[in-house]
Amino acid sequence: MIDTSSAIQKEVIYEDQNIIVLHKKGNSDFILCTFGDMVTLAQGDKIYAEKAIYKMDCAAIGFMAKNANWFPQDSVIKAIKRIEDIISNNKSIISYGGSMGGYAAIKYSKLLGASRTIACCPQWSIDPKECSGVKNGYERYFTDSLSDMGIKSEDVSGDVFILYDPHHGIDSYHFNNIKSKSEKVVGVHVPFVGHDVTTVMAGTENLRGMIESAKSLDVNNFVKIIRNARKNNSRRYEYVLKKSAVRHPYISAKIILLGKKRTLNELNVLNKAISILVRSGKLERALEIARLSMSFVDSDKQVFIKEIVTAIELLSFKEPKQITTSHNTVLFYNSLTSTLRHEKEESVMLMTRILRKVYTFSQGGDEYLVIRHEGRYHFIDWVGGSVFLNKSKSERSIKKQPLDNGKCCFTHGGKYMCAENDGLIVINRNTVSAWESFLN
Secondary structure (H helix, E strand, C coil): CCCHHHHCCEEEEEECCCEEEEEECCCCCEEEEEECCCCCCCCCCCCCCHHHHHHHCCEEEEEEECCCCCCCHHHHHHHHHHCHHHHCCCCEEEEEEECHHHHHHHHCHHHHCCCEEEEECCCCCCCCCCCCCCCCCCHHHCCHHHCCCCCCHHHCCCEEEEEECCCCHHHHHHHHHHHCCCCCEEEEECCCCCCCHHHHCCCHHHHHHHHHHHHCCCHHHHHHHHHHHHHCCHHHHHHHHHHHHHHCHHHHHHHHHHCCCCCHHHHHHHHHHHHHHHHCCCHHHHHHHHHHHHHCCCHHHHHHHHHHHHHHHHHHCCCCEECEECCCCEEEEECCCCEEEEECHHHHHHHCCCEEEEEEEEECCEEEEEEEECCEEEEEEEECCEEEEECCCCCCECEEEECCCCCEEEEECCEEEEECCCCEEEEEECCCCHHHCEEC
8 A cells, every 4th residue: 555645745835823735746737726624624744635636646735724714715815825836837727625625615716716626515605694594504613703704706716516415405505505606606416425425526536537527528427427436335325324214214224234234324324213213102113123233233332222222111111001810919020939929019019129010011013921120121931830031022921812801811822821819820721711811
């Protein structure tokens, strides 16, 4: 692997408290002026799109912001005065940047004398007054020094290619405002990638293709390059799932869980799908997705998923139904002896740590016996006459069946549960009579 940082010879042309500007010589017939975004702030002598610039061996001037400052005009004007000799050497100027850098690439295209500008998801202004109360998405970065900083008609030079996702409301808002400033603005759609346009279009061949298409004003080829890059990028897949999770949370989650990809963004989509299912009252489906997610995440994140499962289970049992026998007693689980018993409710008040009330819980269209233990609910399994607790439903779990008289019975292995007169619970009856009938 080639170490581009040491191979590229760059010269600092200008620096102040806001920006640093570097120059790299090259063998191209144009000078590429790049503007960094918020993800790639000034760091040493690195410039935006450095790897691609090195591989293309093109002449470049890199404007790098030292913080999320949207390249203050006073600083950029001073820097451009320092590079006048470089940019006036009869080579064409191509301005390039993404997001905050995309804004600057367009804003200063006239000062640079750019014949072409390529901007990925740029802003036109983050000044709330200029945006007339419309949420521009970047209000938290605005300072008084950025007042009246919007892109104006007199700022724009040459042909401008703006890449943006038309389904992304904020980026579309900014594009439409920039489009109104110049008839030479061309909008290139990169659908279903959100604000990750720059990430999707990263790479030397993509940048080379965009530059050549922009130079020849070949919009069709420009669009073809975008289409190919977008089609093969995982961000589009993740963005589509994120959007579909709003309307189809269960299906979206299933697609992720059945797929082979394992990314943090997909985990975020799963969490979103679970939240939507919970809010819509589809707790069984939310619980199913949460439990399946356990095998999806790394071991260090499984504790987080367990907490989600527990929270959904608690919601599922917001109004639990206790079980009453024909003896007018209540069904309990004895944690000391691991047995089921029925007792008068008032007689067990002093034994609440030992006797835990038994409830029913619906899952997959059926109802089962459960208890609450250590902050979550456990299914009650019947194995060879003994009681076991299980964190999930199994074929050994005791199932509820409705009766015609409004009561219910509980079964396992073809036998019915019986509340015997001495307080013991057994499952060994072949038919249902009074002691095998319960209220729930």
